[in-house]
Amino acid sequence: MVFSSVLFLFLFLPAVFFAYFLIPQKYRTLRNLVLLLFSLAFYYYGEPKLITIMLLSILINYISGVAISYSKKKALKKLFLIFAVVINIGLLGYYKYFNFFAENFASLFGISINVAKVILPIGISFYTFQGLSYVIDVYRNNAPIQKNPINIALYISLFPQLIAGPIVRYNTVAEEINVRKETASDFAEGIKRFMFGFSKKMLLANTMGAVADEIFALDVSSLNFDLAWLGAISYEFQIFFDFSGYSDMAIGLGLMFGFHFLENFNFPLISKSVTEFWRRWHISLGTWFRDYVYIPLGGNRVSPSRHILNIFVVWTLTGFWHGANWTFMAWGIYFGILLILEKFFILKILNNIPKVFSHIYTLILVTVSWVIFRSDNISSALIYISKMFTINGNITDRFLYLFSQHKIELVLCIIASIPISRYIKEKAKMLKNEKLKTFLLLYPVGLFAALIFAISILYLINSTFNPFIYFRF
């Protein structure tokens, strides 16, 4: 099930609200149980067979957490930690990467291997990382042990962030799982956030996705530079609004149930360096790799060569986390190299040039990266990128059609990439007229959210095109 679906919006959501809020707030355990059951039902909708893998993951993480917490000896704690890591990574490795490795092994040695295709459970990349985050935090004493298995299950399977993040750290919600208050203001804020996310997905991501899909489906060798850029930019907008929209919906839904998830996107397309971009894009993933891979490897408190290696390892893994294809790994390595170059050379230059140039520099590099990410293989990606930088005088009919058809959405995408509402709020706060200040802070955003949500529902009902990209992670 996805959030941007009729069934979720008009059946699942009212049902979970009804069942959850029917129970008085003081019965926290019961409310958590209801939320857990609905979360499991949400997952079961899409994975009736492989829900067992998620349940196994929950069980392993719960047992490991308890074992680590009650072990007195450090060596034993470490053993249980290793156990949890091996199982979690093992599950992820098998379901996500087995076929990839088998095919590449066969290709490398020129042999034929007949293996049954392993089906990737929805959301496995997210829930295994969440589970690992819990166990590691317990091991490090960064989070208290959770003795109630229902609460661990709830933390890992909570439907707002289950299939597409953000990757919620256990210590972010540890307290709120046991003690939280669902307030009207949080609920209202959650609704607004959900509406914005829903609208991003339906109005912007889906439209840009249709453009990107059409262009990427063309024979790459026959691409003209105009279409190549339009395709790359469209995909960039698609993935941004799809993923950030989903994160908004997750954060909004979390708020409605009293959870305060951390932000996952912070207007990454206004970045003036790749370094800055990765502080603003998929923040939960970046910080996860920083805290659980980069820092344990030594981070930047090592020799320069080791530092470079650490960055390289983290970014290779980051790319690989996104999918079992060489393109994802290449994408990760691409960013690893750029980050290394920025750290040691380029940032100094960027800090001394007008911001507009550093912004253009960043946009070009990031846009090119999405071509690698989107392409089926490395050679297609390289050909595509070469087309982007091979300028001839022609503008193709297809470009004219796609651009004229979607020019308004393209403009809206640009506007939505900029923190305009934040700017308006900051200006409104400086107003001396209190009534006007209150009005501007309260109403326009809410009304706008309601309007675009209503339009989004029209698009939902009319849609025949409603894929969700991060479903395969």
Add this chain to the structure above:
Amino acid sequence: MIIGFLLVIFLVPIITKIIPPKDTSHFENRALKTPPVFSTSALLEGKYLPEWEEYFSDHIALRDEMIYAYTYLNANILKKTVVNNIVITKNALLPFNSLSDVNEKQIQDDAIRMAEKISKLNDFITSNGGVFCFIGIPEQSSMLRNEYPIFLENADKKLTVTENAFFSALSDKGIKHINMMDTFKNDDYFKYYSVTDHHYNIHGAFKTYERIIDELELDNALQKSDFNYYEYPNNFYGSRARIIYKAYNMPDKLGIYTPKKEIEFTRIDSGTQVNWLFYQPQNEKEDITYNVYMGWDSAETYVYTKRPELPRILIFGDSFTNPLETILYTASDTMLSVDLRHNKKSIYEYIEEFKPDIVLLVRDDTCYTSFDGNGSF
């Protein structure tokens, strides 16, 4: 904000449950989903629950109204060129053609194969004492292909290659044929076509009738001066307008030709008597469709006029025959209209039984080399 949001998400499913479900969508021209049937295997394979998504989407309250609003927004406010795969031009609604390569060799081969099929049919008709004529009529988007914006595919190459190959193949086989493109393009062709439907209009049908009686030398057939023309005051929404939920204002009208001197007829559609040739709307406010002409596509329609001095005419083809039939019957003793898409009998069986003097095959130019439907004789 809270109340509004909760009202929407709670009321929609409640209202959906209360209102009786529809079987079909008039606008989408398809059957709507039925409730999925439960089975353990379907549940475990993850098919059962998603089917409820499809069912609920099809039957959600105010579905048509929401799709109308979406279409209106895109057509009139966002002013998109293409909405629901309909190209909105200044003068007509046209279908969106995806870009594709034209396989000229394939078209040539198909044209020859089709001409061979028609030749075989022609021989059979001739051996049964009849005369055959193929009538080719440009489909609306073909005739109005110059209305497409310059950057959109108007299928010109494919249509031109097909037209040339097909009629050349017919000529090679010595088959009598009429290509209405030749007539329309040398005239003010807009007046012969609907701007919101994929068909020609009654003037196009009448022009076709005139070509037929001229080609087949039907000297006793009525001329234009023998007919009255009447235009319905009702709004006409063609097939393309329906796809965009009538959300874009492009006025279109429907007319009919009736003989000044009434010709008595008996009409039998697949064994059922029907007393009219034109559907009459209840009042001026009722929107009308192409179904005004003969009402519907029927497997077989007999129109008896009891004038044995006139020929027996068998006409078969798609819905392009419908307005033509409302005029052509005047030139026949008995007119039999057959639509093979809805038929189990073959055209050969009809010819053997009916023994027509004239057999007309009417196809639009997007189907000249199609072996489906009325090309499957």
